[in-house]
Amino acid sequence: MSRTALVTGASGLLGRQVLRTFQQDDNWKVTGQGFSRASPPQILKADLTVPAEIEKLLDDVKPQVVVHCAANRFPDKCDADPSLARKINVEATRALVHATASRSILLIYISTDYVFSGVEGEAPYEVSSPTNPPNIYGVTKRDGEAAVLEETSGSGLGVVLRIPVLYGPATTNSDSAVNVLLDAVKKAQDANAGVKMDDWSKRYPTHTEDVARVCRDIAVKYLDERQQAASLPAVLQFSSDVQTTKYKMCELFAELLGVSIPGMVRVTDGGKPGEGVQRPYDTHLSTRSLKDIGISADTQDFRAWW
Structure with a gap:
């Protein structure tokens, strides 16, 4: 019997690929969520800042797992409108995880390497490394993580997946x-x-296809081991090492x-205070926790893909 998944932000760079990856797996039935670029019936329109719309979406789709890709992911835009960034990245996430947890739905929350300070000499970061975001985008994503972990503590119904800068097929x-x-x-x-x-600043560009595969593998792992899911890591990280x-x-x-x-x-002298939104120097993510639970951290070759 096929499993059911819902992908939020399914019209975005990562969300499109996550949706496609689940679609290509015969074991899954998947639906996307979007807002300004929704295209029913594949991508349903729902405003995630409205809790009632979240609940209707979940009750209509009845997913076993939600991959939460929707976010305000542009540091400059977050800095320009912090309240909107918090509304999308934190408040909507809190409402979503409350709704999924109450329905025993697994939530995979896509986070970022920008939750770390990225100061020289600290990387690579483990999942247990202290967070200290350098900008508003990182702060709101870290607070989104906290909302997921608080709501699903001890239940195995919430997984945070931190990822770096992405590339892949794009509409623009x-x-x-x-x-x-x-x-x-x-x-x-x-x-x-x-x-x-x-x-x-050091960057580790990672392909959306690789991230999507990891999301699917996490979903399979945590659903297969539902009875022991609470003992699996609540925070995972995935990144290219290049x-x-x-x-x-x-x-x-x-x-x-x-x-x-x-x-x-x-x-060659970035990262100075007063020169726009602060970017970290090096936020390389360790993938140790992912490998420890048997999920491949392999990535495709950056140059070869281009």
Whole structure:
């Protein structure tokens, strides 16, 4: 008998791929949730900031697992409107996990490496490492984690999955902080463009297909071991181990496209207070806890995919 899943934020970069991965597995029946880009019947429209709409969605779909991808995931937008970021990333998450827990539904909450400070010398971070977010986005995602863990404590009905910056198939390059670098490469072909690009902070770009596979594997693991789920980790982490920077990614894209980028300015002294939203230096995530429960942490090759 097939299992049922619901993917929130199913019209976004990661949500689309999570939905697709579950669809490709004959053992699953999956439905997506969206709002501004909902497309019924595959992606149902529901406002997650309205608890009544969450409850109706769950009662209509009757999922055994919810993968919660929906979020305000852009640090600059979170900084510009902290109250909206908190409404989406914290309050909606709290309402969702309250509704799933009361219905004995497993919730997989997608979090971020930005819950860590990322100061030089601390990485790699284990699941038990102290959190200390450097910006509002990280704070709201950490508080979302807390809501999930508080509501599901001891029940095995909540799992936090921290992930880094993502790349993969996108409807527009702006969907991904990695894909959007292709636009910067195009602009920087003009020698006078003056495109500033960070070559300071360490990044570990991870493919959405790999994250989606991990989400499915977690769902299977925690449902299969439902009676012992409370003894499984409540926090997991997944990331590529290949280190790069935004500038180096731009160099790679330029090489693959066969173009030069004389208009790109390499920035090597980022992270200074007062220079916009603070980004961490290095938030490399350890995948030890994931491997310990038998889930593969393998990732595809960044260069080969592009």
